[in-house]
Amino acid sequence: MWIYEKKLQYPVKVGKCDPHLAKYLIEQYxxxxxxxxxxxxxxxxxxxxxxxxxxxxxxxxxxEFAHLEMIATMVxxxxxxxxxxxxxxxxxxxxxxxxxxxxxxxxxxxxxxTATYIAAKGDPIADLYEDIAAEEKARATYQWLIDxxxxxxxxxxxxxLREREVxxxxxxxxxxxxxxxxxxxxxxx
Amino acid sequence: xxxxxxxxxxxxxxxLQAVDFVLLELTLYLDTHPDDAAAISQFxxxxxxxxxxxxQFESSFGPLREYGNSPIGQTWSWADSPWPWQV
Numbered sequence: 001m002w003i004y005e006k007k008l009q010y011p012v013k014v015g016k017c018d019p020h021l022a023k024y025l026i027e028q029y030x031x032x033x034x035x036x037x038x039x040x041x042x043x044x045x046x047x048x049x050x051x052x053x054x055x056x057x058x059x060x061x062x063x064e065f066a067h068l069e070m071i072a073t074m075v076x077x078x079x080x081x082x083x084x085x086x087x088x089x090x091x092x093x094x095x096x097x098x099x100x101x102x103x104x105x106x107x108x109x110x111x112x113x114t115a116t117y118i119a120a121k122g123d124p125i126a127d128l129y130e131d132i133a134a135e136e137k138a139r140a141t142y143q144w145l146i147d148x149x150x151x152x153x154x155x156x157x158x159x160x161l162r163e164r165e166v167x168x169x170x171x172x173x174x175x176x177x178x179x180x181x182x183x184x185x186x187x188x189x
Numbered sequence: 190x191x192x193x194x195x196x197x198x199x200x201x202x203x204x205l206q207a208v209d210f211v212l213l214e215l216t217l218y219l220d221t222h223p224d225d226a227a228a229i230s231q232f233x234x235x236x237x238x239x240x241x242x243x244x245q246f247e248s249s250f251g252p253l254r255e256y257g258n259s260p261i262g263q264t265w266s267w268a269d270s271p272w273p274w275q276v
Contacts, residue, residue: 003255004254006273007206007209007253008274009210011203053220056217059216059217168217171218
């Protein structure tokens with residue numbers, strides 16, 4: 001099971017209403033390489049992966065939910081006081097028509113989240129390489145998001161998230177090596 | 190929801206976030222380096238700090254965790270604002 005903790009993993013400071021920026025940030029909420037996809041990808045892979053790496057998938061998958069909450073906090077704070085006019089001007093008129101200022105799992109381009117963003121091959125090496133690629137793509141997305149804003153507070157939170165992707169990718173690379181070593185050990189009779 | 194949040198809330202919270210970050214980093218590191226005794230000892234050291242910081246925070250601002258994982262106090266304050274995205 002999971003235990004909720006009433007705190008963000010890292011502070012999110014937002015001092016203004018900026019639905020335009022929120023429209024970009026939603027990519028990491030409900031986009032292909034976003035935090036929802038990440039959490040569900042890793043936690044789902046745990047059931048068919050060797051015991052040696054289940055702990056890592058559990059812990060990284062759980063951390064992704066903390067990241068999802070940080071992104072949600074940014075989007076929420078950037079849009080909570082937006083008028084319909086401001087939403088329309090930010091290209092969020094269609095979003096407002098369906099959701100008002102509620103958050104929704106879609107990409108920056110408005111595509112709803114789909115399970116096809118997630119791979120589960122049942123092959124440990126294939127799945128871990130998928131995870132490494134996912135982390136590198138998320139890292140790149142965070143960089144593009146940092147480039148899209150000059151808000152230093154938002155940049156600070158995004159840089160934290162970008163660095164987490166780097167660490168996760170590193171740990172997944174180590175997990176691949178652990179499994180390779182394990183496979184080689186098994187072959188020695 | 191628009192309750193005034195005391196300055197101390199942010200101070201305690203920042204400290205807790207910093208210590209929790211160390212513990213999270215060490216957790217992922219130990220998942221792939223389970224035999225690193227120095228990391229395990231560092232983990233235990235920061236865990237003690239975390240427990241004491243959580244106690245300080247919770248005595249002033251209420252429970253951090255639900256389902257009986259935090260002291261609840263005299264009245265039910267778990268469901269009280271502020272939630273993390275409101276501060």
